[in-house]
Amino acid sequence: MSTAIAPPGGHYRHAVRHGNLVFISGQLGARPDGTHTADLPFEDQVRQSLANLRAALRSADADFGDLLKVTAYLVDVAHWPRFNAVYAEVMGDARPARSVVPVPELHYGYLIEIDAIAACG
Structure with missing residues (x-):
């Protein structure tokens, strides 16, 4: 996963x-x-969203192990099992x-x- 992240798409x-x-x-x-x-498969979107989450965390000197709470917004709850599988793989031992x-x-x-x-600290 890259540590780079695109500039914000709005005023934030x-x-x-x-x-x-x-x-x-x-x-x-x-x-x-x-x-x-x-336009890519759901799993690819999840991986990129998590890479972006990690890059945003690292910009604040944090990482997945520092997470307290995560909220995932899914278009179609039928994606939940695939989301959960990719999330668990990428997050590893982090369980916020x-x-x-x-x-x-x-x-x-987007679907996620x-x-x-x-x-942190």
């Missing part, structure tokens, strides 16, 4: 640190160069609290978006 930051908390904005599957993966929320649609036709809260 990918990561905001407040004290020892880090708040990560919703991460779609945009590649570091800003191109989209919405998590919510999976079905939504009707996401920007640019992930936001998070971490603690």
Whole structure:
């Protein structure tokens, strides 16, 4: 996974640190160069969203082991088993609290978006 991340697509930051908390904005599957993966299979979108989450965390001197809470927004709850499998593989031993929320649609036709809260220091 790359540690690079595309610039935000709007008026926000990918990561905001407040004290020892880090708040990560919703991460779609945009590649570091800003191109989209919405046309790729669901699993590829999940992997890129998690890579973006990790890059945002690292920009705040944090990583998956610092996560407290993750929220994943899925278009179609039928994707849940495949999401869970990729998530578990990529996250490894990190097991933050998590919510999976079905939504009707996401920007640019993506099937997943992930936001998070971490603690470091």
